[in-house]
Amino acid sequence: MRTAFNARLATIDDQVLAMARHVRTAMHAATKALLETDLHLAESVITDDADLDNRAHEVEESVYRLLAQQQPVAQDLRFLLAALHNASALERMGDLVMHIAKTARMRYPMAVVPTELRGIIVDMGTVASQMVANTAVALARQDLTTARSLRDMDREMDRLHRELFIIVLSPAWEYGVQAAVDITLLSRYFERFADHAVTIGDRVVHVATGASTEPVVPRQVNGPVNPR
Amino acid sequence: MRTAFNARLATIDDQVLAMARHVRTAMHAATKALLETDLHLAESVITDDADLDNRAHEVEESVYRLLAQQQPVAQDLRFLLAALHNASALERMGDLVMHIAKTARMRYPMAVVPTELRGIIVDMGTVASQMVANTAVALARQDLTTARSLRDMDREMDRLHRELFIIVLSPAWEYGVQAAVDITLLSRYFERFADHAVTIGDRVVHVATGASTEPVVPRQVNGPVNPR
Numbered sequence: 001m002r003t004a005f006n007a008r009l010a011t012i013d014d015q016v017l018a019m020a021r022h023v024r025t026a027m028h029a030a031t032k033a034l035l036e037t038d039l040h041l042a043e044s045v046i047t048d049d050a051d052l053d054n055r056a057h058e059v060e061e062s063v064y065r066l067l068a069q070q071q072p073v074a075q076d077l078r079f080l081l082a083a084l085h086n087a088s089a090l091e092r093m094g095d096l097v098m099h100i101a102k103t104a105r106m107r108y109p110m111a112v113v114p115t116e117l118r119g120i121i122v123d124m125g126t127v128a129s130q131m132v133a134n135t136a137v138a139l140a141r142q143d144l145t146t147a148r149s150l151r152d153m154d155r156e157m158d159r160l161h162r163e164l165f166i167i168v169l170s171p172a173w174e175y176g177v178q179a180a181v182d183i184t185l186l187s188r189y190f191e192r193f194a195d196h197a198v199t200i201g202d203r204v205v206h207v208a209t210g211a212s213t214e215p216v217v218p219r220q221v222n223g224p225v226n227p228r
Numbered sequence: 229m230r231t232a233f234n235a236r237l238a239t240i241d242d243q244v245l246a247m248a249r250h251v252r253t254a255m256h257a258a259t260k261a262l263l264e265t266d267l268h269l270a271e272s273v274i275t276d277d278a279d280l281d282n283r284a285h286e287v288e289e290s291v292y293r294l295l296a297q298q299q300p301v302a303q304d305l306r307f308l309l310a311a312l313h314n315a316s317a318l319e320r321m322g323d324l325v326m327h328i329a330k331t332a333r334m335r336y337p338m339a340v341v342p343t344e345l346r347g348i349i350v351d352m353g354t355v356a357s358q359m360v361a362n363t364a365v366a367l368a369r370q371d372l373t374t375a376r377s378l379r380d381m382d383r384e385m386d387r388l389h390r391e392l393f394i395i396v397l398s399p400a401w402e403y404g405v406q407a408a409v410d411i412t413l414l415s416r417y418f419e420r421f422a423d424h425a426v427t428i429g430d431r432v433v434h435v436a437t438g439a440s441t442e443p444v445v446p447r448q449v450n451g452p453v454n455p456r
């Protein structure tokens with residue numbers, strides 16, 4: 001009985017991990033589509049998001065059935081509630097990635113990102129990809145060091161977010177209102193993506209230790225939304 | 229035993245409902261602070277958000293304990309998982325309200341919203357307040373008609389969101405880049421607020437009927453984020 005139960009927990013673990021891998025691939029592709037003005041790649045990111053939504057729904061169903069049929073307590077219960085949270089966070093991260101791809105598609109064949117800002121957007125994409133890769137490592141190995149590293153990476157994302165706003169709002173900005181609006185939203189998507197990754201890291205710590213230094217309800221962490 | 233269990237369910241229900249009332253009051257105050265350039269009111273919204281975070285944390289703890297100590301199934305289990313979701317959604321709605329108040333504070337003593345756009349922002353604030361009021365009614369009375377009405381209200385919010393972008397991105401825009409960036413973010417806060425309210429309505433329906441027409445994982449509903 002216990003073995004069957006453990007097998008079902010492991011399946012849920014695999015489902016969440018597969019979602020993290022999906023989001024990692026999608027973030028890499030969306031940033032590439034944005035920076036290389038690649039319509040085909042943008043379209044594929046947008047189309048594939050439906051798979052992620054379905055996966056999140058499957059995790060929720062699996063958790064619900066397991067809670068209803070078994071009486072998990074302590075760490076197993078924490079694990080299942082964390083899986084519920086993490087699937088929801090990853091589904092939302094996928095939405096944000098899709099919005100990045102939609103921005104690329106909306107302006108095609110024009111580039112969204114002015115040359116001057118490409119470096120920062122490249123960095124944001126790199127940090128975002130690393131963060132979701134780290135959530136996958138933290139989830140797969142219950143690796144608390146990696147889980148906790150996400151807060152440091154989020155601080156780096158917040159720094160990039162602020163740097164971008166300083167440039168957009170400087171008197172020297174020469175790309176007009178539409179580019180400013182596009183960059184504002186893009187920057188917000190990356191920043192929110194990072195916030196969600198942090199909440200997954202926090203849950204990994206919570207499942208392993210039963211402790212949380214922060215309320216474990218998803219929330220904005222560190223990130224001033226109006227960083228100006 | 230069952231009576232004690234029901235009393236604990238009722239307490240959780242009250243906690244979530246109190247959160248909805250908090251968010252309704254905060255949304256009203258934040259929109260007023262924004263439109264009337266009221267620094268004191270903006271500050272109070274920002275300060276009070278910590279209470280909401282604590283309430284969300286309390287709901288999560290209560291749900292966790294009840295799941296661990298009892299073996300709720302069927303509707304009770306759906307109710308508890310919905311409470312977990314709804315507390316998280318309301319906490320996030322509170323964050324978005326706080327960001328609106330922070331925008332007002334950041335520009336004080338200047339007004340954030342150009343006169344031409346005040347009407348749309350007033351409407352967004354009204355729709356947002358009505359939506360969270362409706363989530364409270366739907367939660368308190370398990371009122372499915374009210375719960376389902378949230379999707380229609382969300383469509384109205386999306387329409388206002390698009391209308392705002394059309395004005396900001398028109399060649400006639402005369403308020404500069406900073407105002408465009410501020411309005412872009414504000415509009416996004418209202419639009420996301422509405423999306424979260426929809427997910428609460430969907431959960432109310434799910435708890436009452438066991439059915440969901442949509443994946444019940446929180447997701448962007450209807451709302452094009454780049455509505456242009």
